[in-house]
Amino acid sequence: MRFYSGLRPALSWLFLLGLSGVLQLTEAAHLTMHSEGAELNIQPIELDAQEQQWIRENPRVTVASVQYPLYLFQDEHGQWSGLNNDVLKHISAMTGLQFVHQESFSTNHMLERLESGVADISTTLAMNEERRQFLDFSHAFGGAGWVFVGRAGLPAVQSLEELEKRVLVLPARHALEDSIRRDHPLIEIRSVKTYAEARALVESGEAYATIENEIGAQLFPSGLLKVGGLVEGKWEADHLAVRKGLPELLSILNKALGAFSAAELRAMRLKWLDGISPAPTPSLGTRLLEWGCWGMGVLGVFGLFLLLWSRRLAVEIKQRREVEKDLGDQLAFQHALIDAMPDPVFVRDLQGRLIMCNRSYEEALGVRLEQVQGRTLCELDVLPQATALMLHDEFMVQLRTRKTRFSRRHLMFKGGSRQVYQWTVPFYGADGALRGLLGGWTDIIQRQTDSGCRCLR
Structure with missing residues (x-):
C-alpha cells in the first residue's frame, strides 16, 4: 500500500x-x-438589385458533378473535395449562394442532366460548339492541355495524324470528338461511358490511344500505359458551365471569378495540382x-x-x-514593376501560350489577362488573323533557335497599321532549361509624340 x-x-x-x-x-x-x-479574408462582391433578388429566390444551385480526381472528387468521408470545389466554396463566401453537388457517372450523364434542367451548372466541362447550344460558359479561371495516352511498349503518340486508320477511344460526347471527326475522318473513333473504360481498352490493345486532360493523365500510373504529346492547338480552359436560361447566375459567377486575385487562384492550383495535401494528425x-x-x-x-x-x-x-x-x-x-512599364510586355510558354502580361498589354489589345491566359494568339480574336499567325510562327522559330529578336516593323492591329519596335528574348529557368519567351513592343509614333510634348517641371 x-x-x-x-x-x-x-x-x-x-x-x-x-x-x-x-x-x-x-x-x-x-x-x-x-x-x-484563418488568414483568408473573403469580401462579399457587389451585386445589382436583380442579381440579389435572384439569389434570394434561388439560394441553392445544383452542380452536376462527376468524379475527376484533383479537380472534383469525393474523399473517404463522402465529402466533395478538389480544386473546383474550393473555387465554389470561395464563390459561396463571396455571394451567399449554396452549391449542392449531384453526382453524375459519365460526361454524357452530366450533359443530359444539364440539358433537362435537373442540374444548373457543372465545373468540369470543356467548351465546344455542341455544348454552347445549351450551355453558357463563365470566364476561364485556369486550364490545361489535352494529351494522348497510349499503350506502353509502343511509340508515344504525338499527333492526331498518327492515329489515322487506328482506333481512338473517347468517353461519349467528349469535348474534342466533333472536331476530330470533322478534321480527321480517317481516325476510327470508339465511344465508351467513362475515361476508366477508355484506359482499359487501350491497356487491352482493343484501342490504340485515348485523349485525356494532361493533369488527369498523370494520376493513373500504369505499366501498360504511356502518356504521349499534347494535342496541338487544343486547350482545355477551366470554366463553369451554366445551362441556358440563367443569365443572372452566369453574371453572378463571372463577377465572383473576376474578383479572384491571381494569388488566390495560384494558391488553389498549387494546393491540388502540385500534390500538396495536409497529412492527418x-x-x-x-x-x-x-x-x-x-x-x-x-x-x-x-x-x-x-x-x-x-x-x-x-x-x-x-x-x-x-x-x-x-x-x-x-x-x-x-x-x-511590370504593370508600371509604359510599353506592353508579355511572357509566353514553350507552346506560345500566354503566361502573364502587364496592364499596357491588356490596354493595347483590349483584353484582360483572365480572358487570354493560357492561350496562343491564334486562338484569340485580338489581332487580325494574318498578324496572329505570323507572330505565333515567329515565336515558335525563336523557341527552336533560341535567338533573340529586336526589330523595327509595321504590324497590323485591329485599329490599323502601327510602326513598332518589337523585341522578344528566350528566358531560362534556374536549371538552365528553356522556359519560354519574354517580349513586348514600343509604338514608335506614339513614343515620338509623347517625347515631343514632354516638358520640364
Whole structure:
C-alpha cells in the first residue's frame, strides 16, 4: 500500500506531462492545417438589385458533378473535395449562394442532366460548339492541355495524324470528338461511358490511344500505359458551365471569378495540382490512457518528445508565415514593376501560350489577362488573323533557335497599321532549361509624340 501511495504522485505527474504534450501537438497541428484559412479574408462582391433578388429566390444551385480526381472528387468521408470545389466554396463566401453537388457517372450523364434542367451548372466541362447550344460558359479561371495516352511498349503518340486508320477511344460526347471527326475522318473513333473504360481498352490493345486532360493523365500510373504529346492547338480552359436560361447566375459567377486575385487562384492550383495535401494528425489519446499505469517511463519520454515537437512545429509555422509574407511582398513588387512599364510586355510558354502580361498589354489589345491566359494568339480574336499567325510562327522559330529578336516593323492591329519596335528574348529557368519567351513592343509614333510634348517641371 505504501508503495502505491508513493507511486501515485509520480504517475500523476507523468500522465499530466504526456497530456500536455498531446494538447500542444494538437494545437500546433490544428494551426498548421488552418493557418491559411484563418488568414483568408473573403469580401462579399457587389451585386445589382436583380442579381440579389435572384439569389434570394434561388439560394441553392445544383452542380452536376462527376468524379475527376484533383479537380472534383469525393474523399473517404463522402465529402466533395478538389480544386473546383474550393473555387465554389470561395464563390459561396463571396455571394451567399449554396452549391449542392449531384453526382453524375459519365460526361454524357452530366450533359443530359444539364440539358433537362435537373442540374444548373457543372465545373468540369470543356467548351465546344455542341455544348454552347445549351450551355453558357463563365470566364476561364485556369486550364490545361489535352494529351494522348497510349499503350506502353509502343511509340508515344504525338499527333492526331498518327492515329489515322487506328482506333481512338473517347468517353461519349467528349469535348474534342466533333472536331476530330470533322478534321480527321480517317481516325476510327470508339465511344465508351467513362475515361476508366477508355484506359482499359487501350491497356487491352482493343484501342490504340485515348485523349485525356494532361493533369488527369498523370494520376493513373500504369505499366501498360504511356502518356504521349499534347494535342496541338487544343486547350482545355477551366470554366463553369451554366445551362441556358440563367443569365443572372452566369453574371453572378463571372463577377465572383473576376474578383479572384491571381494569388488566390495560384494558391488553389498549387494546393491540388502540385500534390500538396495536409497529412492527418493521428490521435494518441487512447494510447496514452492505456499506457498511463503500465508505461510510466515510456509515457514520460513520449510526452517530453511531443512537447518539444510541438514547440518545433510552432517555430516552423512562424518561419513559414514570414517566408510566405516575404514571397508575397516580392511577388506584389514584381507585379507592380511590370504593370508600371509604359510599353506592353508579355511572357509566353514553350507552346506560345500566354503566361502573364502587364496592364499596357491588356490596354493595347483590349483584353484582360483572365480572358487570354493560357492561350496562343491564334486562338484569340485580338489581332487580325494574318498578324496572329505570323507572330505565333515567329515565336515558335525563336523557341527552336533560341535567338533573340529586336526589330523595327509595321504590324497590323485591329485599329490599323502601327510602326513598332518589337523585341522578344528566350528566358531560362534556374536549371538552365528553356522556359519560354519574354517580349513586348514600343509604338514608335506614339513614343515620338509623347517625347515631343514632354516638358520640364
